Amino acid sequence: MAALGLFLGIGFIAFTASTGGGGGVATTGSCDPSVRAPAGPLAGSRAGTRIGDLSEEQRRNAATIIGVAREMGAPPRAWLVALATAMQESTLRNINYGDRDSLGLFQQRPSQGWGSPAEVTDPVYSTRIFIERLLQVGGWEDMPVTVAAQTVQRSAFPDAYAKWEGLAAELVQQLADVADPTGCGRTAVLPQGAAGAAIEFALAEVGKPYVWGATGPNTYDCSGLMLRAFQAAGINLPRVSRQQFHAGGHVPISQAQPGDLLFYATDPSDPSTIHHVVLYMGNDQMVEAPYTGERVRVRAVPWDYEELVPLATRPGTTPNRA
Numbered sequence: 001m002a003a004l005g006l007f008l009g010i011g012f013i014a015f016t017a018s019t020g021g022g023g024g025v026a027t028t029g030s031c032d033p034s035v036r037a038p039a040g041p042l043a044g045s046r047a048g049t050r051i052g053d054l055s056e057e058q059r060r061n062a063a064t065i066i067g068v069a070r071e072m073g074a075p076p077r078a079w080l081v082a083l084a085t086a087m088q089e090s091t092l093r094n095i096n097y098g099d100r101d102s103l104g105l106f107q108q109r110p111s112q113g114w115g116s117p118a119e120v121t122d123p124v125y126s127t128r129i130f131i132e133r134l135l136q137v138g139g140w141e142d143m144p145v146t147v148a149a150q151t152v153q154r155s156a157f158p159d160a161y162a163k164w165e166g167l168a169a170e171l172v173q174q175l176a177d178v179a180d181p182t183g184c185g186r187t188a189v190l191p192q193g194a195a196g197a198a199i200e201f202a203l204a205e206v207g208k209p210y211v212w213g214a215t216g217p218n219t220y221d222c223s224g225l226m227l228r229a230f231q232a233a234g235i236n237l238p239r240v241s242r243q244q245f246h247a248g249g250h251v252p253i254s255q256a257q258p259g260d261l262l263f264y265a266t267d268p269s270d271p272s273t274i275h276h277v278v279l280y281m282g283n284d285q286m287v288e289a290p291y292t293g294e295r296v297r298v299r300a301v302p303w304d305y306e307e308l309v310p311l312a313t314r315p316g317t318t319p320n321r322a
Contacts, residue, residue, distance in 0.1 A: 049087075050167065050170065051167070051171060051174055057092075059092075061086070061092045061094060061105055062086075062171045063175055064123045064124065064127065065079065065082050065083055065086060065105070065127045066079050066172065068124055068127040068128055068131070069082055069127060069131050070176065072128065072131055074131050074134075074135060075141070076172055076176070076178045077141060078131055078134055078135065079172050079176070079178075080145065080165070080168045080169055080172050081148045082106075082130055082131060083167075083168035083172065084145050084146075084149060084161050084167075084168040085106060085152070085153060085161055086105045086106055087164040087167060087168065088149075088163075089102075089105070089107040089153070089155075090104065090107055093105070096121055101117075103121050104120040104123070104126045105123055106126050106153070108126055108129070108130075114126075114129060115129060133152045134148065134151075137151050137152065144162070145161060145162060146160070146162035149161040165252070166254045193233075194230075194235060194259065194315075194316065195233070195257070195258050197232055197233035198232065199229070199258060199259065199279060199281050200232075201229040201233070202279050202287040203287060203298070205228075205229075205289075206298060207297075208295060208296050209295050210290060210291055210293070210294050211292075212292060215228060215239075220289040221289055222276050222277050222278070223237075223239060223241040224239075224289065225288070225289040225296060226241075226244055227239060229279060230315050230316070241263060241274050241277035242271060242274045244261060244277055244313065244315075245261070245271050245274055245313055246271070246319065248261075248313045248314045248315045248317045248318075248319065249314050249317040249318050249319055250311040250312065250313055250319075251311065251312050252310060252311060252312070253303070253308065253309075253310055253311065256280050257280070258281050258282035260279075260280045260312040260315075261277050261279060261314075261315060262277070262279075262286060262308065262312050263308075264305070264307040264309065265307055266307065268309045276288075276290075278301075280312065285298055285299070286298070286299060286300075
């Protein structure tokens, strides 16, 4: 954060001045909690690239995209789509090569009517034409990020954009002071140390048997483990997993942070069908009390599991409309 603060203080003064800077801009467009990254240790997945990992060139190009889109009057959700697209296509680098004649931040092809090679390698021009084409898509505001991006780009990998939504949202929040670029409602962060305390407690219980209805100290069921972990962090949760889903603000699982609760449901769109809860630890890992015959364990999050609910809960924070 110190490095980011120094960069913003020096590198983005001109950007802030030219665009009006902060102001807590509100978003338009729908909440997009359904975006999921492919499973596995992919760059840019939920535990992958963050602002602090970006080079000065990448941040500068991100600022250019936001500045151009804002100047055009496009809403913050359009900025987010553009950033996710550019991250997938070029990792936010203005490259002069690509598949066939693809060039620039968005890998636009002169042969497909995007402009001349000089134009598509101009970050201002390439952003402007991307935003123009996005805004021409009927109902783009209500599309998931990956669908909106694919509609404009027509990529051979149509689901690839989804994994960058978290980073794109972080860039919009940090560089343009937009509270809620996804449209899912701003959610407070956990009290300092709470996530770590909950995770530390849960990890200390690894190896203890699962027993349905148990809340420790020697055996646990899934929600019983979460109950005790957050009690150790000074946060009181309801007893069962369906109730725990409502015990805090919601964020799309693409923005899950260590200390968030993830849920499985028979119907992931219906919280009343939730039947399992786990504690996300970051780095695509979770700790859980799984089922009878198993013990409390750490395992990889199955991001592509069909029963994974697309919203995570941040315990102890203010509930939101998502």
